[in-house]
Amino acid sequence: MITLGIETATQVVSVAVGGDDGVLGMVEIAQGRRHAETLAPAIEFVCRHAQVAIGEIAAIGVDVGPGLFTGMRVGIASAKAMAHALQVPVVGVSSLDLLAHPLRHTSKVIAGVIDARKGEVFYAFFLPTPGGVQRVTEPRVGSIEDFNADVMARGQDVLAVGDGACRYRDELDIGVEVADLAHPSVASLVTLARARVLRSDLEALRADDVQPMYLRAPDAQINWSVR
C-alpha cells in the first residue's frame, strides 16, 4: 500500500511516499517558507523519482498542526483535494506527535514544542511506549513560563523537540534537554498514517473530516471579546 505524507505545518515543506517496507522517497525544503509554491512540485518530484504513479497512492497522511496557520491550510487543502480525487482515505496527524515519534527510543519524557509566535509555544508531553510514543497531555498554547511550570509539575527529565524548543533553548528549565531535531518528521507521518489506515474501518476514515488544530481563536474574535 502506497502512502503519501504531506508536512507543511512549520517553516519546512516535506513530502514522502512510503510502501510496505518503509519510505520510498522523501524531499524536505527547510528554507524559503513558500509552502504553496513548493508543495505540488515536491509531490510530483517525489512520486516520479520513487517510481510511484500518483494513481497508486492508497492513503494520505497530513500534518494538521498546531503550527503556522497558512502553512497548515496549504497542506490540509491539498491533502483533502487529492484524497477526494483519488477516492482514498486521508489521516490527520498532529505536528507535536510527528516531533515526538522519532525520539521514541529515549527513556525520558518527550515534549513537542512548536514556536507559536507572540512569545508563546504550542506543546504537549509524550511517554515512550514499545514501538512508539503516547501523548499524555492535550496540546496547548502558552508562554515559556507556562511550559516550564508544566515541566516542574512533572518532576521528570524532559527531552524537548521542535522549533519552539530551539528558539527558547536558553529560557528552558534545567532538566530539559533539547534535541537537535527541529521539524515534524514526514517519515513518521507516513508510518503513523499507514498504521492508522490499516487498523481502521476505511469508510470511517473516508468520512473523517481532517480538521486543522489551531489552538487559538482568530485574531479578530479575540479583539472583539476584549472590547
Add this chain to the structure above:
Amino acid sequence: MRAVTVDESTVVLGIETSCDETAASIVMGGSDVLSSVVATSIEQHVPFGGVVPEIASRAHVELIVPVIARAIEEAGIADTRIDAIAATFGPGLIGALLVGVSAAKALALVWDVPFVGVNHLEAHLYAGLLEDPDLEFPLVVLLVSGGHTMLVEMSGPGRYRLLGETIDDAAGEAFDKVARFLGLGYPGGPAIDREAAFGDPEAIAFPRAIPDSLDFSFSGVKTSVINHVRKHPDVSTADVAASFQTAIVDSLVAKARRAARQVGAKGLALGGGVAANSLLRDRWVEACDEDGIRAFVPSRAMCTDNAAMIAAAGWHRLGSDGPTSLEAGAYPGLRLSMD
C-alpha cells in the same frame, strides 16, 4: 501533462477563494455553465463590520472540497471529463487565495490536467461575456466592488486598457462605511439599497464626480454624509441613504458614459459586487438606451464573486497562454495586465 486543445467541448473546473466566498463551477467551452456553487462565510464576519481574513481562511479550508464535489455532481459529469482546473491566484486575501490554489493544484496533479491561475479582476470582466458570448468589442466595463472601482476598455478577449479608477475608496467600501455610520449594518451595499427604497433621492445634494477625469473619488461624498448627519441629527436615514446612493450611482454612470463615448464603445458592461445595486442597474440600462449602445447587466449571481467567471477566464487564458506552472503561488496584490 496531457495536451489540451481548447475548444467548445473543453470542460474547466473553476475555483474561487479570494475573499469570503468559497465557490466552484464547471463551465464548458468558456461560456456554458454546467454548475455554479457558492458558499459564503459572510455571517461570521457581520459582527466585525468587514471580512476578517483568518475567519475567511478557516471557512475556506472546511468548505473547499465539499463545494468542489457538489459542483461536479450538479454538473452531472464524470471527473475524467474535466480538462483543466482554474483557480483565482490574485488579487485577494493571501491566506484565502492559498486554499483554493492548493486544492486546484492537488486536483491537477491527480487528474493529470493543466492548472490555470486566474486574475480575479479579469474574471469579473469575463462575467459579462459569460452570459452573452456575442457581445461586440470594443466594450467599456465598469468593475465596481468592495475592493475595486475601475473603468476598463476591453478591445477583445484578454485585451484591456485602464481608463480610470478610484483615487481613494472603492465604491463598495464607501457603501460599507456609510452604512456602518448610519447604523444599517454590514454588508453596506444591500443595506443602503434596501433603506434607499424608502427615501427621497433628491432630499440632499451630496457632491458628485471630479470633473474632467475618468477617475473616481468617493471619500468626499462619504465625508459630506457624515457632516450632514452631524449637523442635522433628525434627518431621515432613508433620505440620506437614497441621496448618497444617487450621488454614487450618478458619478459611476456619468464617467462610464463619457468613457464609452471617448473610445467609441459598442456597449457598456457592469461587473463586481456593487453591480448588484438596483439603482445602478436601472440607470445603466437607461443611459445606454439614450446613447444608443448596448447595456450589459449580468445577473446578480454573476456580479458577485463566483467560480463560473473563474472557469470562463481560465478557459480563455489556457487558450492564449497555456497552463500555469505548479510552482505558482498566490499574489494578493495582482493587477490586471493592461495593453
